[in-house]
Amino acid sequence: QKEVEQDPGPLSVPEGAIVSLNCTYSNSAFQYFMWYRQYSRKGPELLMYTYSSGNKEDGRFTAQVDKSSKYISLFIRDSQPSDSATYLCAKAGAQKLVFGQGTRLTINP
Amino acid sequence: EAQVTQNPRYLITVTGKKLTVTCSQNMNHEYMSWYRQDPGLGLRQIYYSMNVEVTDKGDVPEGYKVSRKEKRNFPLILESPSPNQTSLYFCASSLKDNAIYEQYFGPGTRLTVT
Numbered sequence: 534q535k536e537v538e539q540d541p542g543p544l545s546v547p548e549g550a551i552v553s554l555n556c557t558y559s560n561s562a563f564q565y566f567m568w569y570r571q572y573s574r575k576g577p578e579l580l581m582y583t584y585s586s587g588n589k590e591d592g593r594f595t596a597q598v599d600k601s602s603k604y605i606s607l608f609i610r611d612s613q614p615s616d617s618a619t620y621l622c623a624k625a626g627a628q629k630l631v632f633g634q635g636t637r638l639t640i641n642p
Numbered sequence: 643e644a645q646v647t648q649n650p651r652y653l654i655t656v657t658g659k660k661l662t663v664t665c666s667q668n669m670n671h672e673y674m675s676w677y678r679q680d681p682g683l684g685l686r687q688i689y690y691s692m693n694v695e696v697t698d699k700g701d702v703p704e705g706y707k708v709s710r711k712e713k714r715n716f717p718l719i720l721e722s723p724s725p726n727q728t729s730l731y732f733c734a735s736s737l738k739d740n741a742i743y744e745q746y747f748g749p750g751t752r753l754t755v756t
Binding site: 539541565567569574575577579584621625628629630634 | 646682748
């Protein structure tokens with residue numbers, strides 16, 4: 534079993550929709566969870582990170598961690614075509630980040 | 643502008659021909675790391691460095707070497723590249739090893755080994 538599992542998609546939604554991206558993880562030893570966004574032919578860009586359980590909001594983006602179910606979620610409100618990218622969840626392990634496979638998201642105008 | 647740079651961005655080479663991919667950051671970060679990204683496998687760590695002259699293996703270190711002689715630079719060396727090292731490579735850095743949750747990535751190097 535991979536340490537972080539993520540549905541690779543692809544996921545296609547209309548502009549303005551609420552997008553929900555999810556990951557599950559094993560090994561609860563570490564407390565930091567991250568979401569990265571990766572545009573085509575670019576490096577991953579940190580969107581936000583959360584510590585332990587709970588929610589964190591930044592503009593149209595909300596990250597949520599549920600440690601009891603080992604679930605990591607990213608919600609995008611009022612999605613825009615510029616949000617089209619691959620979204621990578623990750624957790625901070627010992628001296629490294631452990632990534633999910635990434636979900637390819639397309640927002641259709 | 644704070645950034646991580648990598649060179650070259652694209653490289654096609656032949657089996658066995660030694661190559662180096664350079665990585666440099668201008669943020670005075672202590673921690674640096676190399677990842678490779680492959681379809682279906684995601685990003686996997688190759689090597690990391692917690693500071694100058696301190697390096698250690700990640701999950702997939704076979705066939706790679708690194709060095710950290712200066713804080714800003716962390717080159718990745720493939721002494722005898724093989725086709726299974728064809729991949730997209732990313733260098734990343736963070737302020738310290740206990741802040742790897744805030745890691746900044748370079749633009750990537752696409753390597754093809756024939």
